[in-house]
Amino acid sequence: MSAESTGYDAVRITVLEGREAVRKRPGMYVGSTGVRGLHRLLLNELGRAVNASLAGGGGRVEVTLTPDGGVRVTDDGAGTPFEECEDTGRPGLETLLTELFAGTREQHDRRTVFMAPRPLALSITNTLSSRLTAEVRREGVRRVQEFARGVALSPPTDAGPATASGTTLAFRPDAEIFDTVEYGFAALAARLTELAFLNPGLDLVLTDERSSDGPQRARFRFLGGVREFVTLLDAQAGEHLPADVIAFEREDPRMAGSMEVALSWSGTHEERLRGFINSMATRDGGTHETGLREGIAAAVDAYARAQGLLTAADPEVRADRVGADLTAVVSVKLDRPELTDCTLLTLGNPAVRTCVAEAVRDRLGAWLEEHPQEAEAVVARILRAHVPD
Template sequence: MLDIRGGGCVTEGRSEYDGARVIEVEGRELMRKRPGMYVGSTGVGGLHQLVYEVASRSVNEVLTGGGGRVDVTLTQDGGVRIADDGPGIPFEAAGEARVGDGLETLLTRPETELRPDGRNTVRWSVYGVGPCAATVMSSRLTAEVRRGGVRRVQEYARGVALVPPVTAGPATDTGTTIAFWPDPGIFDTVECSFAVLARRVREVALLNRGLTLSLTDERPAGGTRSVSFRYPDGAGDFVALLDAETERVLPEVIAFEWENERMAGIAEAALSWRSAREERVRSFANSVPTPEGGTHEVGFRTGVADALTEHALRHGLLKPGGPGLGADRVGEGLTAVVSVRLDRPEYDGSTGGRLGGATVRDGVEQGVREHLGSWLDRHPERAAAVIGRITRDTDPDES
């Protein structure tokens, strides 16, 4: 276990809190000496990873605790502040949580050691180290919790808690705010890219319907810039955004969601066809992009092809005995988003870019075939338009 809790050994006579707050120097120094093992690199990608690790915890706190928004701010002095309106993560030292269950533990131990992923866990990246990465790799970090009418604050320096949490006054709302200043001794740059972060913030908002995410940049000399995102239709809004400037075959986006216990998760798919020929399919697992695809994409394409072929044969839109509408044919002009939320996602390879699992492939294929097939039956004219477009563009006998 990598425990990075802070500066020395437990000695007789120290309190339970003092003992629990002790960080093994070896663990903390390992993270600082080999940051690429935990955040990917010491470049701007690794810097952004610190933001993702803290923001991921805030998003999950909001989604499970009844809040509604997470705000990310790039401050004038080079820091990053992430605030949420969740219930507030309790401090252990305040007696609000058992040792090992509170904010101090989240800030000093990798999340991979604390709890497994689940279908309701939102990840911003494949690393999943958690806020402790920001604690250790920042020259300074402050944590503020507003809970039970009280505001408490704790400060860290390079992974070490300077003092126990202190009461800083009353609180009129609830939530957790973490601010950190990345250590220039670790990173090649401590200048975050507003454009890159804005794209990822929008992506996470699109994948989690109803969640409000904002990004504010206080650094520009010409004044603050800010963006805010909230999408009530999730993946359906995602496809509409991807197709915003193209001519579509269908007037609306087809979208559906279903749960499948065999794959131990929930799947969501949205799709439409454009007049263009290229395929655009974006896939995700627990809100993390899977740029190399995987079993969820394979299942999606097979399910789409099967649903269209079955409908076309039943309604005389394909010749019996002829070729079906295979995945290669239905992909022309297709725009789609496929998102799965799994209890235990499995990946092929070490990069996490390709999702594995035969049960995921089967669960997505079955769900897409059933839901898309039902939509086609309810909208026969639009189904005929899609099938006609595919056969005209891919069948040499129809040209």
């Protein structure tokens, strides 16, 4: 078939770059033009704010849903620099807000959150917003710059003195892009709850100013980390008996990162497993969740054989059948996360699987030895799941 007959030749090739590409295919960058993509827009900015707060020695971020349909995110970090960026010749904040692959150093440091593991999130939020106003408080001065659909409307302007440091971004999602531009308070509260559990001591405040009955406000701050997270998940499932939560943290240079794991067995007969990479939920799982299951299976198998509950003729405990009554959170923070799809929902780092599996096997194995009565109940549940249907 010839190019003439198909009507296809080099003249028909179109190259989209920068903001034009983002606005033409927004789903490629935020997952969808529905509620999911709308929330990703805010979570992109929330990740920046939390990173800035933690890196600057602060720890408080406020999210406000404003009556005009916009969102305002304020952090108490050092304030994003307005000084000229060497690579672009434009102010630093403007570069972050307009260049797709501009990033800051803390985005590659797992001690901060950096929920989106690629440095384009802030410019995406700007490009897919009809208006965005950036206010920076830094070195005693407050500066403001405004944007429309990713384009700077004017240079940064001085707006008076500042008594504290930090950055505030106020933006309105573009109704020309999204099917809905209305954020749900409950959904945002759930995400902030997760973020507070995964970063103990982080202070997050969500305020909704849209109601005529007055503002609705919630604060999220937890010191118990993933252990407390598992306790909450059990409570939400209606499990009122105090479960013994097994929790630990471990740094492993083989995966260039750290892990936090908590697990318990309740009586709900359901598996509740939540996985996170750099505080971002991995809805489609990945190597960290696979490693967790494999570690549980290895620990249970070894214990059951040592206790004579399994013989040499019995098959090994299968990792895909250890979820009965299990509630678990596995959170890994990596210097170089590898996500296997464009929506950033599946962790792919191979080393994470091995490291998490070994850590869970060791820690759970020790717990089973130290708690024989509880171990008997846990192992019995898992072995029952291996009885042929």
